[in-house]
Amino acid sequence: MDEGRNMAEIKLKKREEMDPAYCWDLSSLFGSDEEFEKTEQELAKKIEAFRAKQGTMKESAEALYDVLSGLDDISRVFSSLYVYASQKYHQDMGNQKYQGYAGKMDSMMAVLADASSFVEPEILELDEETVTEFEKAYEPLRLYDRILKENFRKKEHILSPEMEAVLAKAGEMASSPDQIFSAFSNADLRFQPVTDEEENQVPLSHGTFVGFLQSKDRRVRKEAFEKYYAEYEKHKNMLAATFGANLKQAAFFADVRKYPSALAASLDGGNIPVSVYDKLLEAIHAKMPAMYRYVALRKKLLGVDELHMYDVYVSLTKEYEQKYTYEQAIEIVKKALAVLGDDYVALLDKGFSERWVDVYENEGKKSGAYSWGSYDSHPYVLMSFNGNIDSVFTLAHEMGHSLHSWYSNHTQPFTYAEYRLFVAEVASTCNEALLIRYLLKHAKEKEEKIFLLNYFLDQFKGTVFRQTMFAEFEKRIHEKMAEEGTLTADGISELYLSINKEYFGPDMISDPQIALEWARIPHFYTPFYVYQYATGFSAAIAISSKILAGEPGIVEKYKQFLSGGCSMDPIDLLKICGVDMTKPEPVEEALDVFASYVEELEKLTAEA
Numbered sequence: 001m002d003e004g005r006n007m008a009e010i011k012l013k014k015r016e017e018m019d020p021a022y023c024w025d026l027s028s029l030f031g032s033d034e035e036f037e038k039t040e041q042e043l044a045k046k047i048e049a050f051r052a053k054q055g056t057m058k059e060s061a062e063a064l065y066d067v068l069s070g071l072d073d074i075s076r077v078f079s080s081l082y083v084y085a086s087q088k089y090h091q092d093m094g095n096q097k098y099q100g101y102a103g104k105m106d107s108m109m110a111v112l113a114d115a116s117s118f119v120e121p122e123i124l125e126l127d128e129e130t131v132t133e134f135e136k137a138y139e140p141l142r143l144y145d146r147i148l149k150e151n152f153r154k155k156e157h158i159l160s161p162e163m164e165a166v167l168a169k170a171g172e173m174a175s176s177p178d179q180i181f182s183a184f185s186n187a188d189l190r191f192q193p194v195t196d197e198e199e200n201q202v203p204l205s206h207g208t209f210v211g212f213l214q215s216k217d218r219r220v221r222k223e224a225f226e227k228y229y230a231e232y233e234k235h236k237n238m239l240a241a242t243f244g245a246n247l248k249q250a251a252f253f254a255d256v257r258k259y260p261s262a263l264a265a266s267l268d269g270g271n272i273p274v275s276v277y278d279k280l281l282e283a284i285h286a287k288m289p290a291m292y293r294y295v296a297l298r299k300k301l302l303g304v305d306e307l308h309m310y311d312v313y314v315s316l317t318k319e320y321e322q323k324y325t326y327e328q329a330i331e332i333v334k335k336a337l338a339v340l341g342d343d344y345v346a347l348l349d350k351g352f353s354e355r356w357v358d359v360y361e362n363e364g365k366k367s368g369a370y371s372w373g374s375y376d377s378h379p380y381v382l383m384s385f386n387g388n389i390d391s392v393f394t395l396a397h398e399m400g401h402s403l404h405s406w407y408s409n410h411t412q413p414f415t416y417a418e419y420r421l422f423v424a425e426v427a428s429t430c431n432e433a434l435l436i437r438y439l440l441k442h443a444k445e446k447e448e449k450i451f452l453l454n455y456f457l458d459q460f461k462g463t464v465f466r467q468t469m470f471a472e473f474e475k476r477i478h479e480k481m482a483e484e485g486t487l488t489a490d491g492i493s494e495l496y497l498s499i500n501k502e503y504f505g506p507d508m509i510s511d512p513q514i515a516l517e518w519a520r521i522p523h524f525y526t527p528f529y530v531y532q533y534a535t536g537f538s539a540a541i542a543i544s545s546k547i548l549a550g551e552p553g554i555v556e557k558y559k560q561f562l563s564g565g566c567s568m569d570p571i572d573l574l575k576i577c578g579v580d581m582t583k584p585e586p587v588e589e590a591l592d593v594f595a596s597y598v599e600e601l602e603k604l605t606a607e608a
Contacts, residue, residue: 012363015092022326023091025355028377029084036084036101043077044108050074051115057122061138064126068144071116076414078112080374081105090366090382091358123151124158143415146567154268157257167256174253177246178525184235184242185522192227196220204228213313218304225310229513232520239519240489247481250527262478266528270422271569276581277471277531280538283587284468290595291465292505294457297602299507307507309500309514316605320451326359326385329392333399336438337431339547341555347403356402357381357395369394371401371428375414379405389455393432400431404562411563422532422570427562429540430547432459437548446604453601460594463537464587469503471531473518478527492518535581541590542579554578 030036050070056063085101093099131152135142159167191204197217204212204227212224232239247262254265264274299307301316324332330352334345351357358365361384373379379402385391404427408417436456443449473496480495481487493515500517501510523530543561546554557577564573571581579586 012361015095015362015364018360018362021355022357022359023355024087024358024380024382026084026087026377026380029080029087029374033088033097036081039077040081040104040108043074043081044111046074046077047108047112047115054118055122057119058126058130061134061141064131064134065138065141065144067119067122068147069140071119072414074112074116076375078108080376082109083372083374083377083380087372087380087382092362092364093366094364120151120158121161121164123148124155128152143413147415150271153271157259157265157268159257163256167253174249177242177249180242181239181246181525182522184238185520189231189235191231194220194224194227210313213310214315216314218311221310221314222308225308225511226513229516232516233513236489236493236516236519240487240492243492243518243524244481244487246525246527247478247487250478251482261482263475263528270420272422272571273582276535276571277475277528279582279584280468280531280535280587281472281475283538283584283591284465284472284534286584287588287591287595288503288505290591290598291461291503292507293595293602294461294598295505296507297598297605301605306509308509309504309511316454316601317451318447320447321388322448323387324389324392325387329385329395332392332438333396333431333435336396336435339434339555340558344403344559347406348399351378351381351399351402354378357383357398359383359385361386369398371398371405373402373405375409375417379403379409389452393435393455396431396435397428400428403427407559407562408565412565412567416567417565419564420566420570423536423539423561423573425533425536426540426543426574429463429537430544430558432456433541433544434547437544446607450601450604453597453604457594457597457601460537460597464534464590464594465503467530467533469499470521470523471528471534473499474524474528474530477518489519535587538587538590539574539577539579539581541593542586543577545589545593546578551578 030039053067053070057067058064082105085098085105088098089095089102091098131148135145158164185206193201194204194212196202196212197215197220202208204224209224209228213221215221215224250262250265254260254262257265259265259268261274263277267274267277295307298311298316302311302314304311330348334348337348338345356378358381365384366382367384369381369383371379371381381395381398381402383391383394383398385395401424404419408419436452439452440449443452476495476499477487477492480491484491496518497510497512497515500514501508504510518524543554543558547558554577561573561576564576574581
């Protein structure tokens with residue numbers, strides 16, 4: 001677990017030294033840099049020409065269609081340009097040419113946003129009756145019916161053009177708390193070094209913190225934990241003022257736009273009812289005993305008299321590390337996902353053989369993993385495969401995103417192909433859930449089963465319980481600010497500590513330092529964002545359970561969901577699979593799966 005800190009740096013290959021068989025083939029975007037540059041120059045002219053359409057949308061049905069379809073045409077080409085430039089840059093971020101491409105695309109995005117800024121206000125100047133008449137008179141316009149209705153749905157929250165201009169300017173100031181927090185956290189915050197297992201003084205940073213907490217040496221974990229939060233203690237009043245300012249700006253925009261709360265304003269973008277948020281919290285509270293049971297098991301397996309917050313990340317298992325080649329990982333993923341049908345596996349084969357995946361790390365390559373592509377290209381996966389179990393799960397996860405995009409792009413018109421954030425993690429996590437069941441079923445050794453269960457339970461805990469704990473804190477702190485008008489560092493910490501105790505239960509010592517965890521979470525500066533991790537994970541577990549149980553018709557319904565893009569609201573798309581996120585059942589069912597894995601781990605570790 002700690003080898004990332006102690007291992008001598010391995011010399012990475014340069015990009016041009018990599019085997020092309022393991023590098024993505026970006027030719028489905030553009031065949032050459034010359035083609036990219038020619039297309040970019042042509043599109044720049046089209047964007048400028050688009051400005052001339054301002055003021056024409058009310059003239060006729062044809063004129064309205066001309067603007068909407070024209071913007072789609074431009075956006076579609078821009079998407080391919082943006083992805084190509086970004087991915088060329090990401091494969092070697094030291095490459096000056098592609099750094100220039102990426103910078104040029106960021107500039108073009110700003111120009112396009114400016115050139116098309118008249119579209120939404122002009123739609124709102126139309127009334128619904130006129131649009132209905134336009135659609136009757138001109139059939140091609142009906143393609144945009146959903147987009148037009150979405151604009152009208154939000155109309156009561158859109159202000160006059162003059163007020164919108166003022167709010168746009170205020171938006172620059174509103175982002176200040178986030179910018180201050182980011183600058184402080186990434187540039188100004190300095191931690192005392194930690195004495196590691198070999199008595200070396202090792203720098204403590206955001207990047208090394210979790211590595212220290214995974215150390216098998218409890219003294220190292222405790223020292224890192226205390227030194228990390230000691231710095232936040234020194235700056236807690238400044239951080240409370242910054243966080244408080246962010247709460248106020250969220251409340252201000254919600255109020256001005258006539259929303260009952262900042263929560264309602266945040267959820268309205270995806271047309272998500274506030275009840276979905278509330279049902280998530282309700283379901284988690286109903287199933288807290290499963291988390292308490294897991295915490296008690298962690299305490300028992302670590303063999304400690306008291307379980308502390310710095311004991312949360314250390315592995316419960318003896319070192320078990322199966323290694324896989326990329327080809328073995330492909331075969332495992334295909335076998336695990338065979339329950340989704342021959343057509344799904346055929347698409348996986350297509351992706352692997354057509355080089356959708358950029359497999360191995362090279363010098364200058366962007367870290368992490370993602371799936372991304374444009375409407376007219378394949379989806380692409382960036383990763384750094386290193387042969388461990390995490391890499392196998394990453395491959396299954398990212399190919400889940402990719403096939404979600406493939407099904408949507410091949411079913412929906414460009415206008416409705418891009419799926420919403422609320423459902424973005426469902427396909428990827430569903431693949432992970434199917435993979436864990438497959439691996440457990442085929443595990444030959446007890447240690448392997450224990451390792452796999454611990455791995456997935458940790459993901460479950462981090463994605464469902466932890467993110468819901470964050471979501472509950474957000475809801476309650478926004479309400480507290482609305483009631484009291486001002487907050488102190490101690491007041492925020494007191495609330496956070498009480499929620500932490502509630503979520504971890506009686507077998508966990510909630511150390512006083514953890515009260516300051518709120519001060520280090522960047523996502524809190526994007527209000528009411530994190531709950532989607534928990535709902536997405538829960539929906540995926542619910543769907544995968546139906547698939548594994550062989551529910552009649554579920555695989556076809558799931559593919560219908562994958563093909564939906566944003567042609568329906570996210571809540572309605574999930575209902576196709578029999579998962580209703582306005583009710584607590586999907587989350588409760590997911591937590592029952594968590595409880596069953598805890599029970600399985602209890603039994604395996606109880607055996608002699």
